[in-house]
Amino acid sequence: MELSDLFPAQGSKKKRTRVGRGHAAGKGKTAGRGLNGQGSRSGGTKGAGFEGGQTPLARRLPKLPGFTNINRVEYIPVNVSRLEAKFEAGSVVDHAALKEKGIIKHSDALVKLLGDGELTKKLTIKLDKVSKSAKAKVEAAGGKVEEPC
Template identity: 70%
Template sequence: MQLHDLTPAKGSNKRRKRVGRGNASGKGTYSGRGLNGQGSRSGGTKGAGFEGGQTPLAMRLPKLPGFRSPRRIEFTAINVAELEARFEADAVVDGEALLAARLVKSVDEPVKVLGDGELTKKLTVKVDKVSASAKAKIEAAGGQVELPC
């Protein structure tokens, strides 16, 4: 057997339907589209995602994932380990000190101290919020926590 002996299986190859080539071809006049209506017009098909007039799924879903409350306050998290590394003993840790230590970008930024790490220095911490574990570690080292009223 050689290449020129190979033929496709019977019925596997169909000829292309040539429409609009005269009535003798069997597909003349209306070219298999019928008389009138949407299907007889050019471009007369429903778009991808069309759901019969119902609002499509892509429009029913929210544009962006998630929700963020406009009243939510985003705190900058600072761990006890960072206070240990950046501040000397008996230092006052407030907005200006955190800005000088380059832990925050602005004095007005809300800050929360978290309890990850160890603290051996006595510090006075004046920030917006302190976690319970961080407060325990600061007070155990002899420091104190002053929260705003």
């Protein structure tokens, strides 16, 4: 067998129908569009969502209030009670440590420490944001909050 011997299977290749090219072509005169009506005209199709003159769904539904802020920054909330349960006294709490302990899934996520719960261990916090109540609890336990990393 050679490259020149290859050919498509019988019946797999079919010439496209050239419409509007006379009676002999089989699709002459009206080119398969029928006689009259919207579908017979050029550009006669309506756009997506057209419902035959009925008020489209997009116009029947109410406009909902509000908007989506494209500049929104999402923080993963972590409470001091989680740190109390997972960390030893004197530990440094940063993204890598939180991921290692299974508190967050990705170490590049933004984290905010919140003040729910009690904290008795001395910890060093290196997170993106810390609430006032969380900062007060960390400092009351003898720990410190460093600037965002």
